[in-house]
Amino acid sequence: MTPAARIADALQSRRHILLLNHVSPDGDSLGSTLALARALWARGRQATVGSADGVPGMYRFLPGSDRVVRDIPEGAGVDAVVFMECSTPERAGGLAVRAAGVPLWVNIDHHVSNAGYGDLILYDPGAAAVGELVYPIVQALTPRLDAAAATCLLTALMTDTGSFRYASVTPRTLAIASELVAAGAHPAEIYTEVYENRPPAALRLLGMALSGLVVCEDGRVAWTAVTQQMLRDAGAAMEEAEGIVGALRALGGVQVAVLFKEEEPLTFRVSLRGRGAVRAHVIAEAFGGGGHAAAAGFTAHGTLPDVVARTLEAIRRELGAAAAS
């Protein structure tokens, strides 16, 4: 019996299954818990999807997202908990306490940082999304996938792979996507809901940030800033700066992209993206921050020119180390 079949088997004999998203839930976590809940509902089980941080607006189109709860009462009779994409149980945020004393813990993840907790574990760091791991469980529970579950799972796959363009994409990712589209999921509609629903202020802010783009270190470093003044001019909130540092990836030859966000006067949140041999987290760690090689961040105090100068110095050190490696 495969781990997926074992999990399907264990869940369908339970009375009330609690499916937990991680804090700041993404499309992969939400799509996966909702698809699995749907399959359990179809089998007549009680299943509750929990998300301590609720459902971000861009994911409210997901079928069943209106039934996601931020908390459940004690004594709800939960006899199984599924932790979705939670490297530790604590990643479920305030809802983690609801798992205490529950007899069956299921841990489904694809992050190398997973702590290996739980009674049943479905862990595959080679999966591009946990949606890939949940798909066979859903199939085992409901052999005829409905369009709503297919939409949830395709959202999981698309959002965790940048629409099938990350290095994590395998033949399996695309084969599953093919079956999900055959079952009634529409990639164009999902893409529109998730990525094409931005307010004009967000696009104006992106525009201002890109207009002020600076490229230095022989084209290896690109940086820009979002100031409080720019937010006022664009009529935008700082959340709308999401995606700006990613947009700098479109530049050829850039190894480090940096966005300086003025959180308040003399305080900047600095987001870093690394490419190739450059380790973004090493740069961030010099300022007490962290992350991975591809994406990291830290907070720094001072004027913008001062923070920029100190950051560029740390970047130059890492570029030297990367070149020597």
Added chain:
Amino acid sequence: MTPAARIADALQSRRHILLLNHVSPDGDSLGSTLALARALWARGRQATVGSADGVPGMYRFLPGSDRVVRDIPEGAGVDAVVFMECSTPERAGGLAVRAAGVPLWVNIDHHVSNAGYGDLILYDPGAAAVGELVYPIVQALTPRLDAAAATCLLTALMTDTGSFRYASVTPRTLAIASELVAAGAHPAEIYTEVYENRPPAALRLLGMALSGLVVCEDGRVAWTAVTQQMLRDAGAAMEEAEGIVGALRALGGVQVAVLFKEEEPLTFRVSLRGRGAVRAHVIAEAFGGGGHAAAAGFTAHGTLPDVVARTLEAIRRELGAAAAS
């Protein structure tokens, strides 16, 4: 025998096959001709890939692209021509004349506008890319697909579907993509080559255009302009404006996106994108332009405010017609 098998059969008995791209070749056309040429080379045939407009820089990573010619000498002994994604033979540009007198014409296309010419026709408007149609021909010629041909075909599929996110994507598109990745193609590398190699000037120009974004008609219309002054300020050429009108799609609720490009003083090239029931070509036709419902364009003379006012008037008419439909 399927049309694909019939074409494979007909081509492998020829001496010299000329594979023609359309003018302003895209990733689908170039990837498809190069994959087919590769399969013919593997079968010991002489095959020449022609592109009257050469190979744009972003597609020079395609294996074999260095062998693409802009013209071939008369008397090169061509005994078969393949027109790739050419609705009429003339779409091959200056190279179309090299097909005169050639005994076998093959026409492969997925555009509804195809004129149905040629001795062998492989036409499927349900294909998301001609790469989908060429794949079975390549398979028939070389059952074991090599990584280079897989890269060419995956580039065809990815570039014509915006990385698998357009409404044209079917289960077949993704199933073929899965097989291409299994054969050694890397979506992340293709994406980086095609979309993440832009010069800083292009990003700055995009930034300026987005900063000047105007949204009107209750959020249904978004427009911006690229002027000669902006090109000078950004250090960019007008080609770098490619993609700006597409970036406006990120706005929620927008039904028509418009970009006004100042080609020369008092002359604007106007690009339109339509969503939902709006037909962009109807708007363009009012000014003597053309296109499809999703993308159209025209040229107009006058000052920017004047051209904008006239365009918005035509858009309002089409919005009214779309609302009434």
